Amino acid sequence: MTAFRDLKAAMMVFLVFAVLTGLVYPLAMTGIGQALFPHQANGSLVRRHGTVVGSSLIGQYFRGRGVFWSRPSATSPVPYDAAASSASNMGPNNPALWRHVARRVQALRKANPHAHGQVPVDLVTSSASGLDPDISIAAADYQLARVAHNTGIPKARLKALVARYTSRPTFAFMGPPVVNVLRLNLAVEALRAHHRAHP
Amino acid sequence: MIPALESTLAVLVVTILLAIPLGRYMARVYAGEECFATRWLGPFERAVYRLCGVQVEDQMDWKRYSVAFIVFSVVGTVFLYVLLLVQKGLPLNPEHFPSLSAALSFNTATSFVTNTNWQAYAGESTMSYLSQMLGLVVQMFLSPAEGIVIVVVMIRGLVGVRTKALGNFWVDMTRTVLYILLPLSIVFALVLMAQGVPQTLGPYVQAHLIAPFLHAKKEIVHQTIALGPVASQEAIKQLGNNGGGFFNMNSAHPFENPTAFTDFLGMVTMLLIPVALVTMFGDMVKDHRQTVLILGVMVVLFLPFALASEHFDLMGNPVFHHLSVTQARTAANAGGGNMVGVEDRFGAGNSALWGSLATSTSTGAANSAYDSFMPASGLVNLFFMQLGETVFGGAGTGLATALAFVIFAVFLGGLMIGRTQEYLGKKIESFEIKMASLSILVMPLLVLIGTAVAVAYASGRVGAFNPGPHGFSEILYGFTSASNNNGSAFGGLSADTGFYNTALGLCFLIGRYWSYLPLLAMAGSLAGKQRVPASPGTLAAHGPLFGGLVIGVILLVGALNFFPALGLGPIVEQLTHASIALAK
Numbered sequence A: 001m002t003a004f005r006d007l008k009a010a011m012m013v014f015l016v017f018a019v020l021t022g023l024v025y026p027l028a029m030t031g032i033g034q035a036l037f038p039h040q041a042n043g044s045l046v047r048r049h050g051t052v053v054g055s056s057l058i059g060q061y062f063r064g065r066g067v068f069w070s071r072p073s074a075t076s077p078v079p080y081d082a083a084a085s086s087a088s089n090m091g092p093n094n095p096a097l098w099r100h101v102a103r104r105v106q107a108l109r110k111a112n113p114h115a116h117g118q119v120p121v122d123l124v125t126s127s128a129s130g131l132d133p134d135i136s137i138a139a140a141d142y143q144l145a146r147v148a149h150n151t152g153i154p155k156a157r158l159k160a161l162v163a164r165y166t167s168r169p170t171f172a173f174m175g176p177p178v179v180n181v182l183r184l185n186l187a188v189e190a191l192r193a194h195h196r197a198h199p
Numbered sequence B: 001m002i003p004a005l006e007s008t009l010a011v012l013v014v015t016i017l018l019a020i021p022l023g024r025y026m027a028r029v030y031a032g033e034e035c036f037a038t039r040w041l042g043p044f045e046r047a048v049y050r051l052c053g054v055q056v057e058d059q060m061d062w063k064r065y066s067v068a069f070i071v072f073s074v075v076g077t078v079f080l081y082v083l084l085l086v087q088k089g090l091p092l093n094p095e096h097f098p099s100l101s102a103a104l105s106f107n108t109a110t111s112f113v114t115n116t117n118w119q120a121y122a123g124e125s126t127m128s129y130l131s132q133m134l135g136l137v138v139q140m141f142l143s144p145a146e147g148i149v150i151v152v153v154m155i156r157g158l159v160g161v162r163t164k165a166l167g168n169f170w171v172d173m174t175r176t177v178l179y180i181l182l183p184l185s186i187v188f189a190l191v192l193m194a195q196g197v198p199q200t201l202g203p204y205v206q207a208h209l210i211a212p213f214l215h216a217k218k219e220i221v222h223q224t225i226a227l228g229p230v231a232s233q234e235a236i237k238q239l240g241n242n243g244g245g246f247f248n249m250n251s252a253h254p255f256e257n258p259t260a261f262t263d264f265l266g267m268v269t270m271l272l273i274p275v276a277l278v279t280m281f282g283d284m285v286k287d288h289r290q291t292v293l294i295l296g297v298m299v300v301l302f303l304p305f306a307l308a309s310e311h312f313d314l315m316g317n318p319v320f321h322h323l324s325v326t327q328a329r330t331a332a333n334a335g336g337g338n339m340v341g342v343e344d345r346f347g348a349g350n351s352a353l354w355g356s357l358a359t360s361t362s363t364g365a366a367n368s369a370y371d372s373f374m375p376a377s378g379l380v381n382l383f384f385m386q387l388g389e390t391v392f393g394g395a396g397t398g399l400a401t402a403l404a405f406v407i408f409a410v411f412l413g414g415l416m417i418g419r420t421q422e423y424l425g426k427k428i429e430s431f432e433i434k435m436a437s438l439s440i441l442v443m444p445l446l447v448l449i450g451t452a453v454a455v456a457y458a459s460g461r462v463g464a465f466n467p468g469p470h471g472f473s474e475i476l477y478g479f480t481s482a483s484n485n486n487g488s489a490f491g492g493l494s495a496d497t498g499f500y501n502t503a504l505g506l507c508f509l510i511g512r513y514w515s516y517l518p519l520l521a522m523a524g525s526l527a528g529k530q531r532v533p534a535s536p537g538t539l540a541a542h543g544p545l546f547g548g549l550v551i552g553v554i555l556l557v558g559a560l561n562f563f564p565a566l567g568l569g570p571i572v573e574q575l576t577h578a579s580i581a582l583a584k
Helices: A002-036 A095-111 A137-151 A155-164 A181-197 B005-031 B036-052 B062-085 B102-113 B129-159 B169-195 B230-239 B260-284 B288-315 B318-323 B347-360 B375-386 B397-417 B430-456 B469-483 B498-527 B543-583
Strands: A045-048 A051-055 A178-180 B205-215 B218-225
Touching: A002 B036, A002 B062, A002 B129, A002 B169, A002 B230, A045 A181, A045 B205, A051 A181, A051 B205, A051 B218, A095 B318, A137 A155, A137 A178, A137 A181, A155 A181, A178 A181, A181 B205, B005 B169, B005 B260, B005 B288, B005 B347, B036 B169, B062 B102, B062 B129, B062 B169, B062 B498, B102 B129, B102 B498, B129 B169, B129 B230, B129 B260, B129 B397, B129 B498, B169 B230, B169 B260, B230 B260, B260 B288, B260 B347, B260 B397, B288 B347, B288 B375, B288 B397, B288 B543, B347 B375, B375 B469, B375 B543, B397 B430, B397 B498, B397 B543, B430 B469, B430 B498, B430 B543, B469 B498, B469 B543
Parallel strands: none
Antiparallel strands: A045 A051, B205 B218
16 A cells, blocks of 8 residues: 555656756756846847847957967867867876877967067867867967067057956956956957057 | 865855754754745645545555655656657757657666766767656655665664654655755755856757967858756755756756856855755764764764865876976966866866765766876775765765664674663664665675676676776776766767666666665664663764764775775876986
């Protein structure tokens, strides 16, 4: 008799909690999120002249001469595929990893002939998500001379822009300061257009 | 300067401060006492009982409790399995994903019902919103609740005197979800949304790139951005020690973990319930020396290994020094160190710390690619799991295993003194030790036999992605994670094959039920015993000396069972790494 009662309870308790935690809870949170935080709840999208050009939280593949480059990405089929996050999963002793890093160092050196010193590690390694929206301050500095040269924007202005799009964590121990590449490049682009219109 | 020491201590301190009131509250919930939550949710709780034909006073013995636990798991598994098999024809599938294969459905269903959350699939390209919500999120509530009620029953076994009554499974489950997991998840989900975690049912968004680029001779002008009801899943994923990410890259994905602040909260929430259960234990047995003992053992085992993991990852890859790459540990360099598979906003130190917490708490979430950790850091991840998920451990299951180890230590102490010993006034006799051994020893067997079989057969070996000993580490990590119901992975392993889906699926099931059913039996036996008053010959089951004995037992089981296997993988790898660096 108790066996039958417990079998019924198993079905019913599961049903009640499936509806409560699997439908009511996520749907209610969706409603609350859409009402209280519509920007964040829909992906922190960035618009330019009304069109969506990306999300401020999701990185993009930047390799032009007049933009700050983002970190390498291991997503496939294309880098920074935001519908297929992925890491390279290469172990630290994998010779393929060493070759990739060496090749990226070479490409960065060639593209940034005015940069001095060693290449910052985040610029030659792919992130965990393949969608890292940020680069380090050192990585931005490394590219400053090239972007200035190719856009005609003075280095000091660019440095100020980098500082403006650098976010520092609430408490220092919670993580390093980082530069948001999409927002930085949008600002570079806007400034460049402004320079072109008013030389 | 010791690496990431501030983060490590901050996480521990904040968690313990939050866990003390939470533990006290949980003790009241399981005692069925009135409190502010019962005033609000009491009518709903009683409605659930009416609807389901549950009577609060209907006490179960350990056998009936175990059967209820198993039947409930079977119902959940079948439901999830079928849901994934027919996903294609169901609503809330804006990206029109096909149904999952039978092997992958089996693997995923057993994975989530056993609180493992091993994911042989990539969420954003496999799962419909309905499967994520009604399939996975439901089990993310129910499977940690099952773990928690197991340890509640163990505690009742220690407290009860000459009784068979251990509580009612349905009542305990209802209270766990309604009064503990759901309110915490709602609060955490709100914070996550404010920080940028999406929560929508809308389709994926097409962004128009401001700087189109050429890839494989094709101009790429769009970026498809995957979205979904993420925050609601993320909250319970961390709080319930689940770890099943909405997206493939889990907590490394900016939509699951957008800021350093959410990263910090993610670590605190992984740790919160395991620690709260330890303080609840002290409250329920009315002996706070037990809380100090167990928490002390956990922290002492956690800190040195976690800090070592952070240290090795922050040292960086020695080969990179020869490639004119700077891994300097400065703020401007995003913290520096080994940045392969690490997100800039977290840095290498916080990633290693997260790895230690995710493997020690049985959460298995990942804010970085563990496969790319320095070998010694990956070793720490493996080691924390191989300690049997005792150091903090999963929701409920962690404290349950810790209590098994404590009882084992009491037994050893008794052998040294030459007298049958008591723990909290309950005699620890051969039945208890048999059950504790059964529970503790099945995991090493599963891990070592599973790895040996996988390495012996081609269908197992092809799964390894990296060459050399690291490939072996990937396979060892897979079986360690599965058998401990952790769910994290060295992501290079190609796990969505018939072999791995089946073999690891069996490890989830055996690792869960074989480990915890003996503990329920032990609870039944303990509850039936008389309480023995303490005498001068009683072993003092608290204090640093006894704590040292417990640590010794945990380390012996962990280290001795796995040392040879670890030697073939991460240890040899770290050593060759050093020699490569020297040779260059």
